[in-house]
Amino acid sequence: MxxxxxxxxxxxxxxxxxxxxxxEPPREAWYCVKSTGSLAPGAMTSITVLGEQIVLGRMKTGRLFALRDRCPHRGAPLSEGGFDGDAITCPFHGWRFGGDGRCQAMPTLVDGDVADPGQVKVGAFPVRESDGIIWLYMGAEVAAAPPVxxxxxxxxxxxxxxxxxxxxxxxxxxxxxxxxxxxxxxxxxxxxxxxxxxxxxxxxxxxxxxxxxxxxxxxxxxxxxxxxxxxxxxxxxxxxxxxxxxxxxxxxxxxxxxxxxxxxxxxxxxxxxxxxxxxxxxxxxxxxxxxxxxxxxxxxxxxxxxxxxxxxxxxxxxxxxxxxxxxxxxxxxxxxxxxxxxxxxxxxxxxxxxxxxxxxx
Ligand code: FES
Ligand SMILES: [Fe+2]
CATH class of the missing domain: 3.90.380.10 (Naphthalene 1,2-dioxygenase Alpha Subunit; Chain A, domain 1)
Incomplete structure (x- = not known):
């Protein structure tokens, strides 16, 4: 950038x-990205911070997640896929990802295919909620950064x-x-x-x-x-x-x-x-x-x-x-x-x- x-x-x-x-602004910093109320359980949205596309969502349990908005299979934006509050389904071939970014399922696989969905992961970013604001961190080592x-x-x-x-x-x-x-x-x-x-x-x-x-x-x-x-x-x-x-x-x-x-x-x-x-x-x-x-x-x-x-x-x-x-x-x-x-x-x-x-x- x-x-x-x-x-x-x-x-x-x-x-x-x-x-x-x-x-460039520092990557090692918390940035305010949304109001708490703007992201209900089971909702996800696409945001851009520091030039990177991020899919930000809230699991039905209330926990937030922030993932790189790019499927590792062919690059499709995950934010265009489905989200049932537990996992995101990629809009291109249906790979499913949890809020931790780990792939949970690849529906096209058959018995005997040599592929382990659990080995595929989308980059996940720390995300935090405090005083009605959702904060995103995109750098290394949260501990040394200015606090929220x-x-x-x-x-x-x-x-x-x-x-x-x-x-x-x-x-x-x-x-x-x-x-x-x-x-x-x-x-x-x-x-x-x-x-x-x-x-x-x-x-x-x-x-x-x-x-x-x-x-x-x-x-x-x-x-x-x-x-x-x-x-x-x-x-x-x-x-x-x-x-x-x-x-x-x-x-x-x-x-x-x-x-x-x-x-x-x-x-x-x-x-x-x-x-x-x-x-x-x-x-x-x-x-x-x-x-x-x-x-x-x-x-x-x-x-x-x-x-x-x-x-x-x-x-x-x-x-x-x-x-x-x-x-x-x-x-x-x-x-x-x-x-x-x-x-x-x-x-x-x-x-x-x-x-x-x-x-x-
Ligand atoms: S691009 Fe996401 S499953 Fe193929
Ligand atoms: Fe001003």
Whole structure:
């Protein structure tokens, strides 16, 4: 998989990544692929992640599976076959495969044929379900990877809204938009969120996390209408590899978790999934409105990212300048160091240090 983005010509040259280093998102990472509710027992579906076709399904027992969507016999897509909740039947010659990828039957065999179905296996990928999200892992050694994030509320979940938008832009470009304070006043400048004219200087404190960094708890911006409606709560934002932004908004004892996950579909397409969870009872009737706002935000990003992608395809370089672009530099550094650690078979250690950043938004 190749991608057209990323070279940072930057004010701090030490941070500038070489063009060749950032072609691909890591395989050694969990990616959000679906909402739990979208895959019932006995259902299967075809998805693409990191350019590979995967058949994702749920056995009638409830257990999930993810297999390479290619029959080893003649290459037919298993997702086009039948699934009875126990096994997939290939649409071409009827070979049957279990959720572990092992072939269970080859109906054309007769007594005396020298073939053992049990020796034939389709590649299987780790798949996990947590907080209403299905996560897929396509690399080696799950243990050394950033864990699936915990979206834990103190009280019972009263509101849950999830929306996804597919963006025709590379993974790096999309992930940068999750940690880009400078775009908010221009891209998300709707009357109901933050008009451009209200920009002012902000000061934020950051600290490293095992696989990312945290904008530490602070009172939410006064120039965002959405936060003002909530009475200017405390907010804290984590960015985690491979491309996750998790905001925790605290209103007294209750909280709202606003999480956005980027999933690399292929070199030029990225799926954004936004999940909002809350234990605030007042939010329960507002789920449709919250979904509408989530989708509106993602569509605003989608439009500008697709235009920027076209510019990057004409010339694949970017500039990372000023403190507002420091988070982008951190992303590239985390990604490069994580890739190096995995390549060398070493444990990843985050070299970021606490820092105070200032910018105007
Ligand atoms: S291609 Fe699948 S059984 Fe022949
Ligand atoms: Fe955005």
């Amino acid at each position: 190749t991608s057209s983005t990323t070279i940072a010509g930057t004010a701090s040259a030490a941070e500038a990544p070489a063009a060749s280093e950032f072609r 994030p915990a979206l834990t509320l103190a009280g019972a979940t009263r509101c849950r809204a999830a929306v996804s938008v597919l963006v025709e832009a590379s993974y790096d470009l999309c992930v940068l938009s999750l940690i880009d304070p400078g775009h908010v006043g221009y891209v998300h400048n709707s009357w109901w969120w933050r008009p451009t004219a209200t920009a002012r200087e902000k000061v934020k404190d950051f600290e490293p996390l095992p696989f990312g960094f945290r904008m530490t708890a602070h009172q939410a911006s006064t120039n965002s209408r959405g936060y003002r409606l909530l009475g200017r709560p405390q907010t804290e934002v984590d960015f985690l590899l491979p491309g996750q932004r998790i905001e925790r908004i605290r209103i007294g004892e209750r909280s709202i978790i606003n999480a956005t996950f980027a999933t690399p579909i292929d070199a030029r397409r990225t799926l954004f999934t936004n999940v909002l969870l809350s234990d605030l009872p007042q939010l329960m009737p507002l789920s449709p409105l919250i979904r509408w706002v989530g989708r509106a935000f993602l569509r605003q990003d989608q439009r500008i990212l697709e235009l920027a992608q076209q510019g990057l395809e004409r010339k694949p370089t970017m500039l990372l300048l000023g403190q507002a672009d420091r988070l982008a530099q951190w992303y590239f550094r985390l990604k490069r160091d994580y890739a190096a650690a995995r390549h060398e078979g070493k444990a990843f250690s985050n070299t970021l240090v606490p820092e105070r950043l200032r910018w105007r938004t």
